[in-house]
Amino acid sequence: MEDFKAMVKLERVIKETMRLYPSVSGITRTLKEPLYLSKYTILPNTTMIVFPHMLHRDQNTYPNPKEFDPDRFLPEQCAERHPYAYLIFSAGPRNCIGRKFAMYQMKAALSTILRYMSVETLGTQQDIVISTKLILRADNLPSLKLNQLKTTEI
Numbered sequence: 001m002e003d004f005k006a007m008v009k010l011e012r013v014i015k016e017t018m019r020l021y022p023s024v025s026g027i028t029r030t031l032k033e034p035l036y037l038s039k040y041t042i043l044p045n046t047t048m049i050v051f052p053h054m055l056h057r058d059q060n061t062y063p064n065p066k067e068f069d070p071d072r073f074l075p076e077q078c079a080e081r082h083p084y085a086y087l088i089f090s091a092g093p094r095n096c097i098g099r100k101f102a103m104y105q106m107k108a109a110l111s112t113i114l115r116y117m118s119v120e121t122l123g124t125q126q127d128i129v130i131s132t133k134l135i136l137r138a139d140n141l142p143s144l145k146l147n148q149l150k151t152t153e154i
Contacts, residue, residue: 004104007107010110011073012070012071014103014106014107015086015088019072019086020056020057020066021053021136023088023135024088024135025133026049026051026052027052028050029048029050030045031044031045031046031048035048050087052087053132053136058085066125113146116148117146118146119145120145121142121143121144121145122143127140128141
């Protein structure tokens with residue numbers, strides 16, 4: 001567990017990847033009370049939908065939102081950000097109960113691969129094509145080149 005906690009750079013890379021490509025395309029909630037937004041009132045029992053893919057590309061919250069920048073998740077960057085501006089596992093009382101397990105699983109898999117292999121993409125971010133269904137799916141991804149590290153590099 002201490003090793004997982006020490007993987008702060010890898011966690012920032014995972015969070016930035018999930019910001020750009022969240023696994024869930026939409027989160028719905030039904031209002032229990034009126035919601036007042038500027039000059040509009042949204043009535044109780046209205047179903048609201050939040051699209052993390054769009055939320056995470058808000059220019060005001062994430063400058064240059066299409067750029068991959070793991071430093072967006074440095075502690076000082078996160079401190080100034082609204083807690084609901086990043087919703088890869090939803091938020092509030094109905095957030096994903098498996099969020100910590102999912103992060104540990106991603107760290108375990110990636111750190112194992114990166115310990116023994118060098119990874120090189122053979123494409124660009126523009127090659128990634130996604131389709132929005134209940135869960136975001138990749139229709140096209142660039143190929144990867146994996147090279148086994150020499151024992152002197154391990």
